[in-house]
Amino acid sequence: MVAFRAIRTVQLGIKSLLLHKMRSMLTMLGIIFGVCSVIAMLAIGEGASYEAQETIKKLGSQNIIIRAVKPPEDNKPSTGRRSYVIDYGISYQDAGRMQTTIPGVKRVLPMRIMRENVLFDQFSVPCQVIGTHPIYPEIAGADILRGRFLSQTDEERQNNVCVLTLGLAERLFAYQEPLEQSVKIGADYYQVVGLIREKSTEQRRPQSGNMEGQPLDNNVYIPLSTARSRFGEVLVRRGAGSYEAEKVELHQLTVQMENTSFVESAVPQIGTLLGRFHSKKDYELIVPLQLLRQAEQTKRIFNIVLGSIAAISLLVGGIGIMNIMLATVTERTREIGIRRALGAKKKDITTQFLVETVVLSFGGGAIGVVIGLLIPVIVSQLTDMKTIITPLSVILSFGISGAVGIVFGLYPASRAADLDPIEALRHE
Amino acid sequence: MSNIVIRIEKLEKRYQLGEVEVRALRGVDLKIEEGSYVAIMGPSGSGKSTMLNILGCLDRPSSGSYYLGGEDVSKMPDDQLSEIRGKRLGFIFQSYNLIHQLTVVENIHVPLFYQGRDIIDCYDQCKKLAELVGLGNRLDHRPKQLSGGQQQRVAIARALVNDPLMILADEPTGNLDSQTGTEVLDLMDQLNAAGKTIVLVTHGEEVAERAHRVLHMKDGVIDREITQRRRQVAPKPGIAAVATARA
Secondary structure (H helix, E strand, O other), X not given: OHHHHHHXXXXXXXXXHHOOHHHHHXXXXXXXXXXXXXXXXXXXXXXXXXXXXXXXXXXXXXXXXXXEOOOOHHHOOOOOOOOEEEEEOEOHHHHHHHHHHOOOEEEEEEEEEEEEXXXXXXXXXXXXXXXXXXOHHHHHOOEEEEEOOOOHHHHHHOOOEEEEEHHHHHHHOOOOOOOOOEEEXXXXXXXXXXXXXXXXXXXOOOOOOOOOOOOOOOEEEEEHHHHHHXXXXXXXXXXXXXXXXXXXXXXXXXXXXXXXXXXXXXXXXXXXXXXHHOOOOOEEEEOHHHHHHHHHHHHHHHHHHHHHHHHHHHHHHHHHHHHHHHHXXXXXXXXXXXXXXXXXXXXXXXXXXXXXXXXXXXXXXXHHHHHHHHHHHHHXXXXXXXXXXXXXXXXHHHHHHHHHHHHHHHHHHHHHHOOOHHHHHHOO | OOOEEEEEEEEEEEEEEOOEEEEEEEEXXXXXXXXXXXXEEOOOOOOXXXXXXXXXXXXXXXXXXXXXXOEEOOOOOHHHHHHHHHHHEEEEOOOOOOOOOOOHHHHHHHHHXXXXXXXXHHHHHHHHHHHHOOOOOOOOOOHHHOOHHHHHHHHHHHHHXXXXXXXXXXXXXXXXXXXXXXXXXXXXXXXXXXXXXXXXXXXXXXXXXXXXXXXXXXXXXXXXXXEOOOOOOOOOHHHXXXXXXXX
């Protein structure tokens, strides 16, 4: 019996709302916008933070990256000479000290990055030549596709061998098998021993200079010892009428900790260590773990802001509903009187109007959910933005829309129930 | 010996209108037997509306007692009064008072809904009543699609659906032209002839003429009472069936 009453009351509510289609639609609009904006914004936000976190995770959460930074330009000697040598960057000693003094350090990966053209046959491709150690793929997370990476023997013997990224190999070798070929880098020939693919191609941005229009995955890896002996410590760049030379030992150090719990304590220690040996701030510390935490923090703040916007829009929607329901109650005073005369109890009237409000808000919620689910799909279709719809956001916003109906329906409904039946019947 | 449907003793109703106390009813005594047709007349302010409200269990008296079908309803709480209205009384109003969003059949069903009976279970009953009042071909029409006379006939059907002890009519012909008014009154005559108790509030002499008893109210009391000869009306078979369904 209760079941049929509930069904009939809902049917009656829908019927009454359909009597004023336009008004009901406009009333629902507030809730519709509230719900769909919550779902859509959460989906877009979730997608964005997922991408950010993925990028950071690729850097390795137990790694600390120390990168050489060219000191500010105003440190130039002001003698009017147009050619000079800037001496900055991380030294080999830094790497050694790091390994020996900081607790929890597992490995230290040094990198030396030079800008050179790689030549094969008639092809010449500008790229980054990276002198590094054999452990590079494990720490930076690169996949070896063909052949092998640099070996310890290569390092010790300063072999003229190199490993290419897949992108570079595709540009250099149109028809030939790249392995075992010799490419010319700078003044020397190097034998290609392997092909790798970088997990994150954005990881190593150019140290300086213009890389516009050039893909970032044009990398050549050679043994660090080879790089030192073949290229020396001074890198010369020719400007308009001037030579600009940089003396840099290492461009980047990736310090891998035993596990993530060492990262927090190691960061200030590394800072102190470097601060003691560097007179100027010519390095920067990148801590993926901290970035990750920051990203999570940002996301939390974003969620709070979003939650407030959602709460406000649902509140406004709820007030709109209450407003209309109060008007409806006044307008239907006569009907309330009739129903009371025909045997309706106060609670029957309360239920009727409450159900009507809830139908309104749930209806708005349902439409909002549908639109809210469509928007992220359209957004990811039109742009490259990734969107993730969390079931929680759907359930939550739908639930809240229903709750809004109950909260904002109670007052109009109780107003309706408390009307004096005699007065109500006399109402014009 | 016919049953007493209504027994009212020393009924008083007082209102507080600001500082002034208004005594709308000042000790009314009344008995109404089953099957009677009573008209209440009187100038405005005589207390007849208050009387009707109390008779209809929409209002409670300030003092005195009101027995409806043997039950003392004068001190019942609101919910119980609602139940009494739904089960024991049928209302016919001047302005029909149908519910816009419902069809003819659904309007007739409303009193039963509040007694917890689903329209699926009593659709036939409601349909029969609609046919009885001559609206068998208008079952799914909305009130706005009906003429005044038709609407009032739906209201009459609705007043019958719960098989009430008494039908209370408040100026049932007030909004109708004389032709349709007569039709409606004829219908009520038939109901009464079939055994329904009817209490009618009216200004119109020709309406009151149809009643057996005419009560004139003045200053909150029943001033005088006229007993009229019963009109000979042969109830239609269908109506007789409705009225005797209770027996």
